[in-house]
Amino acid sequence: xxxxxxxxxxxxxxxxxxxxxxxxxxxxxxxxxxxxxxxxxxxxxxxxxxxxxxxxxxxxxxxxxxxxxxxxxxxxxxxxxxxxxxxxxxxxxxxxxxxxxxxxxxxxxxxxxxxxxxx
Numbered sequence: 001x002x003x004x005x006x007x008x009x010x011x012x013x014x015x016x017x018x019x020x021x022x023x024x025x026x027x028x029x030x031x032x033x034x035x036x037x038x039x040x041x042x043x044x045x046x047x048x049x050x051x052x053x054x055x056x057x058x059x060x061x062x063x064x065x066x067x068x069x070x071x072x073x074x075x076x077x078x079x080x081x082x083x084x085x086x087x088x089x090x091x092x093x094x095x096x097x098x099x100x101x102x103x104x105x106x107x108x109x110x111x112x113x114x115x116x117x118x119x
Contacts, residue, residue, distance in 0.1 A: 041111030082110030
């Protein structure tokens, strides 16, 4: 069921502490941790503690939590000191976009030039 922790979800396991992660921030509704395969000098994932398969589903079901994810992404950028030089917040949705863990999450990327268009 959407919103409920999923026993087969890697990110749900991180939320409950079953899988270790390098956590950089945590709130009542979110967890932020370093990506294990960073694509930039700063690459942190911000996830909701509730399970939804992607950002659109999260936003439709729990808009306040989706806002929390975005707010925390900005807080991560400030904490990592990349907010002054620019950073990117990316939500991948579906395998064609590169989503590999089907638990909504934002990638916070920075610390190097980020060209446009991405991909």
